[in-house]
Amino acid sequence: PKLSTNTYLDQIIRKNVSGHSSDIELQNATLLMLVRNWEIEGALKSMRSLEDRFNRNYKYTWTFLNDVPFSGEFIEATTAMASGKTQYGLIPSEDWNRPSWINETEFENCLQLMREKHVIYGESKSYRNMCRFNSGFFLRQAILDKYDYYFRVEPDVDYLCDFPYDPFKIMREGHKKYGFVITIYEYEDTIPTLWDAVEEFIEEHPDLVNASTNSLKFVTSSGRIGKTTPIVESNSEYNLCHFWSNFEIGDLNFFRSEAYLKYFEWLDSKGGFFYERWGDAPVHSLAVALLLDTSEIIHFDELGYFHAPFSSCPDGRSLRLAQRCICDIPQADKVDIAPNSCLMRWWKDGGGKRFMKNK
Ligand code: GDP
Ligand code: MN
Known part of the structure; x- marks a missing residue:
């Protein structure tokens, strides 16, 4: 007999997710x-890629x-694409919309200027x-309350190699709180006063920042590294290096911590998310660099x-073969050791290889 859409959805939603092999x-x-x-096709492509490379296991x-509410079509297709369960959250408008204390005239002027x-x-x-x-x-959404870690995925991304491990497991076992793949320089025009605000925050809360174990140097060191001269000059002490947050794996308990919340509230009160165009990538990155120990940040090299x-692929032919990598995608710039990458700076002034050795 022909299944009604509801029965069909029911079946795929209740699919068996307990059939893991015992060592997982x-x-x-x-x-x-x-x-x-409307990004449904891109969402499905990203899902297919991550399922194939990692999550199906x-x-x-x-x-x-x-x-806004997800469409039935979106829910149906993404549920069908997932190897496990799916859940859908509607963001409360007060967590999304421009707060009323933003000055509308000033805001419109800023938009005009940026245009x-x-x-x-x-x-x-x-x-x-x-x-x-x-x-x-994102960290306040009730739908995430029960989780310790999230892995951010965006539409139209691609994972180029099989995952050689469960990155969540690496995070927990290694006591990591933030994981990244790509790190590059931010456009300074989007964050002219972000660093000032962060510096003020540090002055207000010196107890939250331990400069001897954090990654302050990674975000403030400047000049040439190795043979590479960065293509970006900064007007502030912040060198504009940030972890590219469209790929990130984070410990939600860090982002829900009093320290991070204070940091966010401080920045938010400055209005720079609207009067400038502060990105979540530099905002996350500066928090991670200042509030965490360097050893709590991991570069997922593999x-x-x-x-x-941009694209990033592991170095080394045998690794690429073993992980079935497809690294040569025509529309991508390989960014790892390009002059616009901060990765060399991470190796030198951040955690880099130092911590890989004691893993
Ligand atoms: P880019 O990567 O900086 O070019 O920005 P994207 O357009 O990829 O947006 C970043 C992420 O936020 C993606 O996952 C988008 O799907 C999502 N996103 C951006 N704008 C909106 C929006 O207005 N509503 C919703 N629901 N998601 C959005
Ligand atoms: Mn994107």
């Missing part, structure tokens, strides 16, 4: 995608967030909501990744 130890973690309904739950300067996403209002949400509100326009 699951972590308390979810794959997290903030996405719009683990079946971690996918969590989808949206500022004239051709700042990337400079005139977008929704992009600002998104960046502020990803900076300070995970191939693509998000336009």
Whole structure:
């Protein structure tokens, strides 16, 4: 007999997710995608890639967030694509929209200014909501309360190699709180006063910042590293290096901590998410660099990744073969040791290889 859509959905939702081989130890973690309904094709592509490269062996739950309700079509297709369960969260409007204390005239002037300067996403209002949400509100969504770790996924990304491990397990066993793949320089025009605000925060809360064990040097060192001269000059002490947050694996308990919340509230009170165009990537990165120990940050060296326009692939032919990598994608710049990458700086002034050795 022909199944009704409901029965069909029911069946795929209740699919068996307990059939793991016994040596797999699951972590308390979810794959997290903030996405719009119209991005469904890109969402499915990213899902297919991550399922194939990693999750089909683990079946971690996918969590989808949206500022408007997901369409039935979106829910149906993503549920079908997942190897495990899926869940869908509607973001409360107060966690998404521009707060009422933002001065509208000043805001419109700033948009106009950024439009004239051709700042990337400079005139977008929704992009600002998104960046502020990803900076300070994803961690407050009730749908994530029960998890310790999230793995951020975006539409239209690609994972270029089989995962040689469960990154969540690496995080827990290594006491890591933040994991990244790509690190590059931020566009200074989007964050002219972010560093000032962060410095003020440090002065207000010296107890939260331990300069002898954190990664302050990674975000403030300047000048040439090795043979590479960075292509970016900064006007502040912040060298503009940030972890590219479209791929990130984070410990939610860190982002929910009093220290991070204080940090976010401080930055938010400055209005820079709106009067400038602060991205969640530099906001996360500066928090991670200042509030965490360097040893709590991990560069996932072995995970191939693509998000336009950059890609990253593990070094070494045998690794690439063993992990079935496809590294040569025509539309991508290989960024790892390019002059616009901060990875060499991470190796030198951040955690880098130092910690790989004692793993
Ligand atoms: P880019 O990577 O900086 O070019 O920005 P994206 O357009 O990829 O946006 C970053 C992430 O936020 C992606 O996962 C998008 O799907 C999501 N996103 C951006 N704007 C919105 C929005 O207005 N609503 C929702 N629900 N998601 C958004
Ligand atoms: Mn993106």
